[in-house]
Amino acid sequence: MRWVTYDGGDGPRAGLLEDETVRGLPAGTTLLSLLGDDGERLAAAADTARRDPAEVRAVGEVRLLAPIPRPPSVRDGLSFLDHLRGCYRALGRAPELHPAWSQAPAFYFGNPAAVVGxxxxxxxxxxxxxxxxxxxxxxxxGRAGRDLHPDTAADHIAGFTFFNDWTARDHQMRDMAQGIGMGKAKDMAITLGPALVTVDELAPHLGPDGYAFEVAATVNGREIAKGSLAGMDWTWGEQLAYMSRGTDLVPGDVIGSGTVPGGCLLEHVDTADPAAYGGWLQPGDVVSLSSDALGATRQVVRPAPPMTPLRTGH
Incomplete structure (x- = not known):
């Protein structure tokens, strides 16, 4: 199943995406309200959407929103350690990682209010x-849990979607210098979408090393990275088990995989001074993430809004 949240002119609602059409559920029905069990509610809603939809719209006639427009929480992991090594190399650092990276799956909390379509x-x-x-x-x-076991924690996942945690690298350098985690570097936008693709839909892509479907990123039509989720250093089960230690994961929580190796501009920096790199995103650039399994995003970068200094010189 491929579920979307869309607005056809009378407010957001959930719909089933099939053959370039959206088979909508009644106005006000949210994907979040269909989560919370082992998928029975999603399956029943899909049957209703196919048999007796509230409306049927061409996907090009509606605005697709993030599948979960305001998640209860957002956590972003770092399950591909080669991404970190690539960033280190681009910054002129040795690619050897501190042992902590192999002791537990790192993650930070994102901003649910920053989610965009x-x-x-x-x-x-x-x-x-x-x-x-x-x-x-x-x-x-899709299903709540606490203190989950790594062998079964992935059973709590309802499905997958693209996740783009846009990053201000210059702000990130200041965040890292302050040493208390991600702050304004990751605060402006997190793209989710276009659809929530359920685990049963993706089952043919699941192998011994994880999901093997390809994902790619382009800027202005130029591919900057292609890869898959196969061979993650930390599995989904391990990540959910760690994130649920001593706390609840709840339906609608979104957990990022971390960046597929090569899948950010920082890894392509070719100068000793990252600020002098000519490839950072500029107003008018078009960024797309795509996959035969997940669909595609397409977003235009716009100029930054004015910034009011906190103090003179800051």
Whole structure:
């Protein structure tokens, strides 16, 4: 099943995406309200959408929103350690990683209020001159859990969608210097969409090394990265088990895979001074994430809004 949240002119509602049409559920029905079990509600809703839809619209006639427009929480992992090694190399650092990276799956909390849809414009972060994209996949929690076991934790995933945690790299350098985690570097936009593709739909792509469907990122039509989720250093089960230690994962929570190796501009920096790199995103650039399994996003980068200094010289 491929579920979308869309607005056809009378407010957001959930719909089943089939053959370039959206088979809508009654107005006000949300995907979040269909989660919370092992998928029975989603399956029953799909049967209703096929048999007796509230409306049928061509996908090009409606605005696609993020599948979960305001998740209860957003966590972004780093399950591809080669992405981190690639960033280190681009910055002139040795690619050897601290042992902590192999002791637990790293993650940070994102901003649910920053979630945007798959075709929404994205403004550069105020004050940033090093704006970047990140090619990731997001897992949507379908069933609540706490202190999950790594062998079964992935059973709590309802499905997957694209996840682009746009990043202001210059702000990130300041965040890292302050040492308390991600702040304004990751605060402006997180793209989810175009659809929530359920785990049963993706089952043919699941192998011993994880999901093997390809994902790609382009800027102005030029491919910057292609890869798959196969061979993640931390599996989805391990990530959900770790994230649920001593706390609840709830339906609708979104968990990012971390960047597919090569899937950000930082990994392509070719100068000793990252600020001098000529490839950072600029107003008018078109960024797309695509996959035969997940669909495609397409977003235009817009100028940064004005930034009011906090103090003189800041």
């Amino acid at each position: 798959p075709h929404d414009d994205v403004a550069i972060a105020p004050g940033s001159r090093m704006f970047d994209l990140e090619l990731e996949v997001g897992a949507v929690v």
